[in-house]
Amino acid sequence: MWATVTSPRPEKAFMLLALDGYPQLPGNSLAMLYHTEMSTPLKEALLGDQVRVGDRLFVEVLLARPDLRRSGKVQVHVREIPEGPVDTALLGRDENVGDDSPRSGEN
Incomplete structure (x- = not known):
């Protein structure tokens, strides 16, 4: 599922995310x-302070x-799926990322 970064916390090595489809968590x-x-x-x-509010994972x-x-409140812990779909809004933000960039696990 997609999630949006709401609070990157590089000093504590974690980030808070809003989960798409679950805007009304208790x-x-x-x-x-x-x-x-x-x-x-x-x-x-994250540790290099490059993750921004609004980034999608x-x-x-x-x-x-x-x-x-x-x-x-509810405690929700997630893990990143790096081989998941690419958020096209982020393509081109980094000069090393492009439309034909291979994702890990793809040939």
């Missing part, structure tokens, strides 16, 4: 993407449960 909960669930290029971009939900520390 308590306006956001999904967390930890550095351990990111591809190396995304992790390097393809993710898979790993965990969704009531938040034990914050009443009325």
